[in-house]
Amino acid sequence: MVDHLANTEINSQRIATVESCFGASGQPLAIPGRVLLGEGILTKECRKKAKPRIFFLFNDILVYGSIVINRRKYSSQHIIPLDEVTLETLPDTLQMKNRWMIKTAKKSFVVSAASLTERKEWISHLEECIRHLLSKMGQQPPTEHAAPWIPxxxxxxxxxxxxxxxxxxxxxxxxxxxxxxxxxxxxxxxxxxxxxxxxxxxxxxxxxxxxxxxxxxxxEQSKTAHSPLVGYEPSSGDDKDTESN
Known part of the structure; x- marks a missing residue:
């Protein structure tokens, strides 16, 4: 399905629309083989308070930004390669429900969806894209992640x-x-x-x-790995064989 959409006019138009919404402040998003799969508004836990953010799911990246005018203007574009992403479902809190964490080596943060069904759909699509991309690239899932900031x-x-x-x-x-x-x-x-x-x-x-x-x-481990053998004394070049002939 994704491969079928890659070179279609409708996919190109959708990506161009996203680019135009971010304007000159955003990076170009159209590259060969990239497909826009979906979009939606999620609540992101920020340092000061939770804020709505627009998210765009592509087959190889996740893009999000601040909402200036919905469907017309966005700012503060962030691009996350999906091969760097790990997901973790989180329990509800009094303030936020339907939460999960998006973890990468450089940044980790918590988002929440408007409903449990919406969270399941987001996670399902994200995991499918991540699996497909890692398989295509011949990579293993990442193991190092940045700690999320506590609000x-x-x-x-x-x-x-x-x-x-x-x-x-x-x-x-x-x-x-x-x-x-x-x-x-x-x-x-x-x-x-x-x-x-x-x-x-x-x-x-x-x-x-x-x-x-x-x-x-x-x-210290690096020094040990590159140091001469412990207890070994180099020869002076003289033969000192004391055994009798």
Whole structure:
């Protein structure tokens, strides 16, 4: 079905419409073999509060953005390759129902659908596209994922020291490793995590210690793997055979 739609005029027109809705701020989406399979509005859990976002499912990517004028204008385009995606169904909360998590190595976040049926349909179509793409590329599902950020309103105190209370003057920060909401004193360190950013990112003190320890262990293992054999002494070049002839 997807292959049949790939080179059709209707598919090209649908993709062109999505491109025009994002305008100059969006990236071109039309490439050979790409098919737009569906679209819909999902609620995305953001740092401050949950917000509606438009999502477009293609056979190889997931695109989403902010809604300026529905079906006419969108902004803040994000493109996620489906071969990097893993899905996780989540339980309902008092604030949000029909939730699931979209996880990648660079970013993970929670979305919710308007109904249980809609969630099942989204997850079913996403999983089918992911399976087909991974099979086509000969890849295994990804195993590393970024931690989702816990929303600001989830806690009034630092989730590490559990002492500092947040206020207008005491800001909330997020650890880029674990996603916890932490105070400034508990997140003074920065650490380079190349899969997330080319620049060092804010991490909480506990994650910083774990990251430093893991880096040190990795460096020591690398040195051991490339070092000469332990206990081996190179020959001076002289034969010192003491056995009698």
């Amino acid at each position: 600001d309103k989830a806690t009034d105190i630092c989730m590490r020291c559990t002492q500092t209370k947040f206020s207008t003057l005491t800001r909330r920060h997020h650890c880029r490793k674990c996603g916890f909401v932490v105070c400034g004193d508990c997140s003074r360190q920065r650490f380079l995590m190349p899969r997330l950013s080319p620049k060092p990112l804010r991490v909480c003190n506990l994650c910083y210690k774990q990251l430093v320890a893991a880096k040190k262990e990795s460096e």
